[in-house]
Amino acid sequence: MAEVEKPVKKYSLFSLARNALSFHQNWEKAWRSPEPKKHYNAIIIGGGGHGLATAYYLAKEHGLTNIAVIEKGWLGGGNTGRNTTIIRSNYLWDESAAIYDKALQLYEGLSQDLNYNIMLSQRGVLNLAHNLHDVRELKRRVHAIRLNGIDSEYLSPAQIKEMIPIIDISPSIRYPVMGASLQRRGGVARHDAVAWGFARAADARGVDIIQQCEVTGILREGGRVTGVETTRGTIHAPKVGIVTAGHTSVLAAMAGIRLPITSYPLQAMVTEPVKPILNSVVMSNAVHCYVSQSDKGELVLGAGIDGYNSYTQRGSLHIVEEQLAAVCMLFPIFSRLRIMRKWGGIVDTCPDASPIISKTPVEGLYINGGWGTGGFKATPGSGWAFAHTMARDEPHALNAPYALDRFTSGALIAEHGAAAVAH
């Protein structure tokens, strides 16, 4: 593969020190802000993590560099910029385990690969069980994951308490903690850094990242895609990838495609920062809460989805109240911490709680979406597989099961257990 290396100003402690002497006047731009060209070899619609990763791997793995990422707002401003950043690969089915663990493996080397510290913090992710059904389902997942060659353990309440002394495991709480699965390799990463790192690295390989440019139409001729209409003019390309998360249906509709996707509000919030108090990521589907503490000290908390379609990027208060009541049940000492900010995202969910990474009936048009409440963890893997699909016009084995036709054949990948609630 012929790679055209552009000079990158490498980030390192050394370059930081050198720049400090010149008052940081000489850093290069992390990415350019180019004018859109009239024609590209491929266009990625959506400058979220998945879109940027796709562009990066198209350039890096497939030598495709005359490509553009078109973003209607600011890059990383979609769900990538508003998620609770939980990363894990503890999914039930083989198909899921494969792609999510590919993503986790890429994450494990990503800071170095991108030369951008994405602050991957593998502090362990616990999924709690609160009733016998949960216990059974969690154990099923723990065993499946282990046999897929991925790290996974089951913890008793006492072991949970040992890891997280502030959690209430007493049998007298309304829904007592009966056990948990633990993936030690799971954790969190700095969401913005993932988007920015991919953007910078893609830009360095020649990818044009065009922000403040909304795609308003998808051009087709004789069943083939030929380009896109945008708020900054028409741009032609023989290959177009839709990677627009919450707006997947909106973009697909521009090409006359109906999808099995519904977009819901999903809310998250942060508390005021406090000194380290919680060292792992704790998730509970049964009582709807998930929480971790960021490096800056805030608790990052996620709620369940609102029950109705909406593109407003805000949600209802009662959803947040239910979730915070659950947090107070598990962590009674948190009742006096305060929420400093809460916000919403738009998640595109599929009936089987698994994504779509697929060719479409329109030749040259590809879709990567439907990640719902859990696609951040998949970002590099998703981009990697989607780049393969776009470059070769055929899915990689990793994403072949995620084709659109599974809804016709019935071969769904039901991950509700792994993904029933947001995370």
Added chain:
Amino acid sequence: MSQINRLAHGGRIDRSKPLHFTFNGQAMRGYAGDTLASALIANGVRLVGRSFKYHRPRGIMAAGAEEANALVQLESGRRTLANQQATRIELYEGLSATSINCWPGPNFDLMAVNSWFHRLMPAGFYYKTFMWPAAAWKYYEHFIRRAAGLGVSPKLPDPDQYDQMNVHCDVLVVGGGAAGLAAALAAGRTGARVILADEQAELGGQLLGEQAEINGKPASHWLAAGESELAGLADVTVLKRTTVFGYYDHNFAGMLETRTAKLPNGGATTRQRLWHVRAKRVVIAAGALERPLIFSDNDRPGVMLAGAVRTYLNRYGVRAGSNAVVFTNNDDAYRTAIALKDAGVKGVCVIDTRLAPHGELPTQALQAGIAVIDNSTITGVTGKRRVQSVEVMTLNADASGVIGPARTFPCDLVATSGGWNPVIHLHSHAGGKATFDEARGLFIAADTLQASACIGAANGEFQLNDCLKDGFRAGRDAAAKAGFKKASRRKLPTAAVVDEAPARIIWALPTTKPIGQRGKHFLDLQHDVTVADVQLAAREGYRSVEHTKRYTTLGMATDQGKTGNIPGMAVLAQALGVANPGDVGTTTFRPPYTPVTLGAFAGRNVGPLADPVRMTPMHHWHELAGCKWEDVGQWKRPWYYPKDGESMADAVNRECLAARNAVALLDASTLGKIDIQGPDAAEFLNRIYTNAWSGLAIGRCRYGLMLKEDGMVFDDGVTTRLGENHFLMTTTTGNAAAVLGWLEEWLQTEWPELKVYCNSVTEAWATLTLCGPNARHLLAEFTDDMDLSADAFPFMSMQEGTVGDIPARVFRISFTGESSFEVNVPASYGLALWTQLFNAGEKYGLTPYGTEAMHVLRAEKGYIIVGQETDGTVIPQDLGMQWILSKKKDFLGRRSFARPDSARGDRKQLVGLLTGDPDMVLEEGAQIVAENRNNPPIPMIGHVTSSYYSANLGRSIALALVSSGRDRVGDTVYIPMPGKVISAEVTTPVFIDPQGERLHG
């Protein structure tokens, strides 16, 4: 410490009520009406804490919700609270507060070493380093985390309570300043239902800190009169200490009320109350926040907002310094200069960025003998722990630099004003837009999706007289729109109009060197974000205001950038070469306006009330019998009943044996029961269930399976025909509500032509299941109007009669494979009958059994449990239930069987498993493989769905879903567990009585 900065008189504090408190262990005094901040200033405290990143000494900079610096840890132990703004803590007797984020203390803080490396720590430095070696981040992170985080979380359980309240009103007025009070009065007078909420302890807003006059008298008179008039209006509710923290769709607001200024020592009152308000109209009169001037080293303790300095003087009777410089770009700050001078503060002078300020207020100041240095800026501040002097220079022609000689002014207080920003936060929460008023350099509320209006200072109206006018008009208007049009003839109050000249807006003030090279120009004091950081972000391509925010963390601290955001955005605009900051825009305003506790959001839904506990009529009997509970949805069901010294296994074995050898009694009341009536009832069931219902005889029962349209099993249960047009359906416990919802959905939305009514009767009946060979004998003792013989009362039939003189429906159905009778009696007799059966049953060996034994018994028979043998991916054929799929009619889900995936040859099918070692009980959820090995990855062919020790068989049994399982009967499969591999033989899934003889017996 004595209150060295307390004025001899003045202020709204109550000098007759002295209060004692401690700060960092030092005893101090203040008065009722003080905030912690005003009391600290009174006591001469300057240094309150250290900053987040550089650990620079910091003091108090504001007097309200915008305070970014003065955060304290309030109290300790059970009542400790982190990161509390000293400006919002009402002083109370015995208060104790300490500085945060410094060690050992704010005066000498070891973490201040960070500031030595500040040059290595520009915005986003962590993205550029700590990457080598890859594994080392863990260790770096450990130290980063320890350094971050401000205050400490409480570590002991919360002794306080929180509650919630729902209210509706015609007009919600946010903010009780001049504009808000006027609006509430105007709306209240029309008879509308009005809520006026203000975050402070007193109404009045900005007026509390001013010497303003209304109707020619001190404004406090008008305030008091207004407040008492509101108190007399029946449908007006005034809520003080109540912050409207969020504004949501369809005019819904969330408010947080602090109910006890001092934390109570327990008792009936809740500490905080969260209000849900549904308003017809919302009037946002939230005022304006003063913005600081951004100059070199503007973070030194003693650099404060000019309005705040005035508030401390007028409202609290304290002077924030003894030697003051006022630094401004507008006229308003001259009020502060005059007030300082009046309070006897020395050396008061005004440094104004404008050329020859000439308005009413500057003129007054000059007349009062205050020196005014025009066209100038502060270029530097000396003094680390408190301001000692400022250096002042003249601005050059375009204000991009300074010229001429530097003058030094010794001072311990710098009161700065960069103008005011309307509080448009709430307007924005619910989708409202903002536009930039270029002339005045501020963002104003524009289009909104809600029925609301911003008024007064919140709408950029800074003249008191205009605020009053605006308030009355807006209040009347809102009431009228809500349907209350009564006119009031009262004369509107007026205030003198002060002619104020325009401000001169220079977002970042120059110093002698390029910005960033002499001192630091702080934008976000709490997060230590400087102008240089924003410029760096712009230079590095983080051009969007949202990128800059995230890259620098500007506005992401607990104050959410109330003072720093707007200057920050303007600085970004400049750095990008964008002329109009409006084109850069604001970042998104999000709730809450000020932080809200988790406890308040949770309200009453904590502890035992976290979620309803649903109880059957026999619940308390089970509890007294010492049962262990299983949570099934909101129900508590008896799981098993251990006797003294019994393990779970002992108890379950005993219960299972009793059920097959004697008689056992189960509380099955939680099963869903739906009464279905109407001429089309049978047709309806035909469509809902997979099998046919038209031919079922009256008094007969039939098992049914329900699918979703994708063909997957959704629920199952037995349905009985009570009459020609009358059925009683039972559902699983967990799905009862969902199934009723499912029936109604189809009836109402798709098949309205069907004449059918569904009613839930789950709660109407207590269901007592007698199971086992002695069941009939025991039941016979209780009834004389039913023939219980197998012929007269065959399996899958129902009789009505009396049991223990109680009217009952008895069903001969069975989930255990044992001859059993499900006795249904009116719920309020359930406990009586249960007790009677229990007493009379002793001689038959009657044993109550719980859900665990029930599960074992049904597994012995290979009966499925929806949600255990199924998981939303299982079709009836997988369960070997082809027999229940009618070929003669359509039913929900049937079409999906024709899809390729349903016909796949390797689908997972229900089978039995018998382990080689009969004592080995497999783990439910364990995965099954075809090869005898334990080194992942290993392809999996299925998993164990149910697994128990069967006392009746004297060995373990399991059910499993296994790929092509029915073809594998007789094969050995393997179950790899950590550290061992278990082998098992695949069998058919029925372990006991395959012919069903016991069932019919």
Added chain:
Amino acid sequence: MLLIPCPYCGEREETEFHHGGEAHIERPQDPDALSDAEWANYIFMRTNPKGLFHERWVHAAGCRRWFNMARNTATNAIIGTYKIGEKPPKGAR
């Protein structure tokens, strides 16, 4: 926080309702006549528009009735509700 006008009970809080997805998706008269793709279209495919949306709700904690609602999913503004079998209100067609 939606305030939903139930056509039977009047305005009630969102918490009393359940959302039932897109409205006006009819169950095919003869499922066997459909191709797999058409069947998939009926059970899974949804328009999910940004803007005017016709959706079903049920007043679960109130009168237990299903009804239709026209709402703008970009703003959450409710244009109107209408009973099952009725036509959408003016401005929502």
Added chain:
Amino acid sequence: MVKPFLRQSPLAHLHLEARRPLGDGLPEAGIHVAERPHRSQIAVRGQATDPAFLQGIEKALGISLPTEACTASGKPGDLQVLWMGPDEWLVVGGPDNAALIISKLTTALVDLQVALVDVSESRTVIELSGKQARVVLDKGCSIDLHPRSFGPGQVVNTLLGRGHVLLHQTDHEPASGSSAYDIYVHRSYAEYLWSWIEDAAREYGLAMRS
């Protein structure tokens, strides 16, 4: 019915009537509560547009069917009909009357497409009254209970706390501001609701009424 002493309402075991008032020294209880168990309750389904149905009900019960949403007909304490939905009502009578009511209804509605279901056992009634009764409800109920929009004779199916209730206002005295409500709650939720009320009412003083 048989052996009435064997009957046990969902809150009977709590012996509410024997409890001491709650309220940390408040001079007067703002809230009074009592359980009103075993009311006869019949779910009636039918078409409100069918005159025969309306007449049949009136004939059988002597009171008319409330066709306006969220209203009740009849007299509290006596026979009443509560609106539950556009084709659904709850006929409420004193204890042990259900069979009689059903037989009257059956006779009067013969040949009509209706459904009658005895659900007397499904719910118990908690009676809540006093000056602060409305405020306590406001703590957990999103209905606008202000006298301007809600008053005696009105009835709603709604949520109270985290449970579903049928809330019927039976009385209001404008002078004292005191009002009274019958809260119909499914029996499995009754103890939860009672605990919820006890907790929410504590600050206003709670007394039991016999």
